[in-house]
Amino acid sequence: MPMHGFTDAYSTYSMNQFVLIRIENDDGKIGYGEAPCTVTVGFYGETLESTTIAIRNYIAPALIGADPLNVRKAILIVNQTHGAAFLAKTGIDIALHDLAGKILNVPTSTLLGGAQRATLPVASEIGIVEPEQAAKESIRLVELGFKVIKLKAGNNAETDVKNARAVRDQVGDEIELRVDPNAGWSRYESLKAIKELTKCDLAYVEQPLPRWDLEGLAYLRKTTGVPIMLDESVWDPHDVIKVVEAKAADLINIKITKAGGLKNSIDIYTTAQASGIPCIVGTELEACVAAPAKLQLASSFEDLPFAVEFTELAYQNMLLDKPLKIENGCLHLPGGPGSGLYPDMKSIEQHKVAV
Numbered sequence: 505m506p507m508h509g510f511t512d513a514y515s516t517y518s519m520n521q522f523v524l525i526r527i528e529n530d531d532g533k534i535g536y537g538e539a540p541c542t543v544t545v546g547f548y549g550e551t552l553e554s555t556t557i558a559i560r561n562y563i564a565p566a567l568i569g570a571d572p573l574n575v576r577k578a579i580l581i582v583n584q585t586h587g588a589a590f591l592a593k594t595g596i597d598i599a600l601h602d603l604a605g606k607i608l609n610v611p612t613s614t615l616l617g618g619a620q621r622a623t624l625p626v627a628s629e630i631g632i633v634e635p636e637q638a639a640k641e642s643i644r645l646v647e648l649g650f651k652v653i654k655l656k657a658g659n660n661a662e663t664d665v666k667n668a669r670a671v672r673d674q675v676g677d678e679i680e681l682r683v684d685p686n687a688g689w690s691r692y693e694s695l696k697a698i699k700e701l702t703k704c705d706l707a708y709v710e711q712p713l714p715r716w717d718l719e720g721l722a723y724l725r726k727t728t729g730v731p732i733m734l735d736e737s738v739w740d741p742h743d744v745i746k747v748v749e750a751k752a753a754d755l756i757n758i759k760i761t762k763a764g765g766l767k768n769s770i771d772i773y774t775t776a777q778a779s780g781i782p783c784i785v786g787t788e789l790e791a792c793v794a795a796p797a798k799l800q801l802a803s804s805f806e807d808l809p810f811a812v813e814f815t816e817l818a819y820q821n822m823l824l825d826k827p828l829k830i831e832n833g834c835l836h837l838p839g840g841p842g843s844g845l846y847p848d849m850k851s852i853e854q855h856k857v858a859v
């Protein structure tokens with residue numbers, strides 16, 4: 505599906521892609537999942553094609569006959585079958601939770617421990633652009649209802665600072681700003697840029713340094729006093745433990761796709777929570793049922809100090825049966841069972857490609 509062009513430190517995205525997954529039980533109940541494939545080769549090393557083959561040829565045959573109410577066991581089967589296919593695992597995991605939720609007539613958030621809130625503040629990103637364009641984009645996002653904006657950065661630290669300044673001057677003090685260089689700055693650039701960025705009143709800086717440089721991240725936390733959120737450094741609970749030991753993070757950005765599903769996301773959240781590190785849920789430009797699944801996940805967190813990322817609402821059409829409407833900077837948790845919303849099959853048929 506074509507999307508409004510979006511650039512980060514890795515790539516430019518102009519096409520949204522995902523694999524739609526359907527898991528059916530013996531009673532004809534259907535769980536839907538989305539394997540988001542837009543942010544692919546540069547970051548995950550996986551594609552629409554590899555995801556389709558992992559599911560069709562390996563995971564789907566292994567899941568036939570599994571108990572749909574034993575989601576953990578089904579995920580274990582997936583891990584034993586094709587454990588390294590993160591995008592495929594994510595879509596299957598979302599579909600398994602959706603199916604179990606529909607069988608029990610409860611939302612996915614109940615399966616994850618229970619919803620702690622019915623409305624969730626949301627954020628959108630602005631891709632890497634020139635300062636004038638960033639200011640223009642910020643007006644568009646505020647008009648769409650966002651009260652939190654994250655600026656993508658990491659190609660040029662000087663431009664990144666100018667962009668933050670331009671957006672802060674444009675939106676005033678009411679809008680919360682965050683900056684994400686996607687591991688694109690050096691230690692030196694980070695020290696210099698963060699010093700300037702503090703003048704723009706940032707909530708936090710996300711992953712300024714490469715994922716492996718926990719020592720550098722701890723140094724930045726100590727010397728700049730600006731909260732550091734880690735994204736690329738945290739893929740699983742073991743990473744959380746390493747990050748805590750290195751004192752490298754104030755916050756963690758969990759993405760369902762990076763974690764390989766909702767079950768793994770909850771495991772990361774619980775480990776971080778036990779260490780006193782709050783989490784948010786980030787975006788992977790979800791276009792279909794992974795978006796409401798993200799709401800289900802974030803709603804189950806006991807503490808959610810910062811907005812959940814929903815950049816997709818600003819850059820593409822959503823292929824869902826009902827719109828996700830921003831009200832007062834927030835989205836409502838959908839009320840239905842499972843993920844709470846259904847794929848918009850009519851639109852999906854129009855965009856469908858055979859793989």
Ligand SMILES: [Mg+2]
Nearest residue numbers: 684710711735
């Ligand atoms: Mg990030």
